[in-house]
Amino acid sequence: MPQIRVRFFAAAREAFGTKECTAAAATIDGLVESLTKDVGAEARTVISRSSFLVNAIAATDHRAPLHEGDTVDVLPPFAGG
Structure with missing residues (x-):
């Protein structure tokens, strides 16, 4: 299973308590x-x-x-103007 670099932004960073991690996954659904x-x-x-x-x-x-070695960015919905 490939090792993937995962970067969290905004609310995802807060919810997961980190800005980055690695995970083993073959697809986004698996990740x-x-x-x-x-x-x-x-x-x-x-x-x-x-x-x-x-x-x-x-x-x-x-x-x-x-x-x-892929990098996956997790982008929660953003609000603002």
């Missing part, structure tokens, strides 16, 4: 499952509403394969 396995409801809620970038490109297919 979400791995990241939410042992976390609280807030983190699960935030990630369920988040968008993802894989190597700075929007991930539209959450079943597309991830590769060793």
Whole structure:
């Protein structure tokens, strides 16, 4: 299983209590499952509403394969003006 660098932004950073981690996952869906396995409801809620970038490109297919060394950014909904 590929090792993925995960970066959290805004509310995701707060919910997960870190700005970055590594995780083993083959897809975004698998990454979400791995990241939410042992976390609280807030983190699960935030990630369920988040968008993802894989190597700075929007991930539209959450079943597309991830590769060793990929970087996934977790971007929760932003508000403001």
